[in-house]
Amino acid sequence: MELEDHNEETEDRAVEFLKPAKRERFIEIVVPMLTLMTIVNCVIILVLVMNIGRKVNGLEQQMIVLQSNAAINAARMSEAEDSDLSESSEPVDVADIDGNHVTDATEAADIVEAAALEDTHKWTDREDNSADIRRVYLTFDDGPSANTDRILDILNQYGVKATFFVVGKEGYTEQYRRIVEDGHTLAMHSYTHKYSEIYASLDAYKEDLTKLHNFLYELTGEDCNIVRFPGGSSNTISHVDMWELIDYLNRENIAYFDWNVSSGDAAGGGKSTAQIKKNVLDNIDQFNNAVVLFHDAAGKDSTVDALPAIIEEILESDNTVLLPITEDTVRVQHLHE
Ligand SMILES: [Zn+2]
Structure with a gap:
């Protein structure tokens, strides 16, 4: 232990x-x-x-x-x-011939399309250019407007006669009468110039043109028998076959005229004075009978400004005369037989 x-x-x-x-x-x-x-x-x-x-x-x-x-x-x-x-x-900047904003989208699209064609139409017909005398016809569409008197003053100043394809507008009695009294040709364009209305049917076109014819007869005593289709006979906006409308004019003994020289002043936004002058003077030499398209609508101020220089240069050209369109004028037509 x-x-x-x-x-x-x-x-x-x-x-x-x-x-x-x-x-x-x-x-x-x-x-x-x-x-x-x-x-x-x-x-x-x-x-x-x-x-x-x-x-x-x-x-x-x-x-x-x-x-x-x-x-x-x-x-x-x-x-x-x-x-x-x-x-x-609706497009924001499309104006009608009075310079007013167009609210209807279809009409606005037609205006843009027609103006583009008017400005760029290329004359494809063969033209005999061998005549001794070149005839130049200055034509003004879509008036009267505030610019019409300015244009009439310039034409008077140079002693030149032109052609006015007018629309129906109240308040311009003096301008319609002055066109006739100054010796120019008062011709028809359209009463309303609303593409969607006048080109809706043959009857609609007839009604519009008859209204314009009677309106002008009452104001001036002129029995107008010369017409230009809005947008031209070659327009792409009409809902009616343009030949139907041409047949109607032929039956009525109304002569229609297009153009073979465009000043390029149709589209909105406005061409410069220099460009309008160039468009005209560079192209009239190609034709014995040059029908020049201008617009005396509201806002086309550069057209008025370009006019004196254009007239001066044409008057200075050899063997060239400036004339108003008559029934005897060689028909310048985009659509023809
Ligand atoms: Zn027009």
């Missing part, structure tokens, strides 16, 4: 003796390991955090790119919608 006790005692002592040594070893080995692991962990976590940060940054940038792409697409779509709207609604 004593020995056992001693042994136990020895063991306890040994344990007690060993314990601090173990602790020291533990501390010596484990603590640096733990510290190292902690440092390594911290480094790993730091690297991970930096990586995540980078990824988040990348994601954010991707988000920004996506958002801006979406914004650009949305803007494009709204632009497209806007342009669709402006196409389907």
Whole structure:
């Protein structure tokens, strides 16, 4: 028993003796390991955090790119919608012959189409250009307007006679009469000059022209028998076959005239005085009978401004005369037999 006790005692002592040594070893080995692991962990976590940060940054940038792409697409779509709207609604800058904004989209489209054709029509018929005398006919469509008196003054100043294809307008009695009294040809164009109305049917055209004929007869005593179709006989806007209308005019002994030289003053926006002058003077030489298209409608001021120089140059040309259109004038017609 004593020995056992001693042994136990020895063991306890040994344990007690060993314990601090173990602790020291533990501390010596484990603590640096733990510290190292902690440092390594911290480094790993730091690297991970930096990586995540980078990824988040990348994601954010991707988000920004996506958002801006979406914004650009949305803007494009709204632009497209806007342009669709402006196409389907009435054009903003189309004016009628009085210079008033046209609210009817169909009529506005017809005006733009007809004006473009009037300005760009190319005469394709062969023309004998061998005559000794060149005849030039200045013609003015869509009046009277405030510009008509200015044009009449210029024509008087040079002693030149011209042709006026007029529309029906109240308040211009003096101008209709002055055209006749000054020796010019008073010719018919259309009473309303509304394409969608006059070219709806043969009857509609007849009614419009008869109204204009009677209106002019009452004002001036002239029995007008010369006409120009609005947009010309080659227009692409009529809902009636133009030959039906031509047959009607032939039956009524009314002569229709188109043009072979365009001053280019039909379309809205206005050509410059220099351009109008060039369009006329560069092209009349091609014809023995040059019928020149101008407009004395409201707002066509550059036409008036171009006129003196045009007349002067024609008068200075050899073997050239300026005349008003009559029944005997060589028919200049886009559509003819
Ligand atoms: Zn016209």
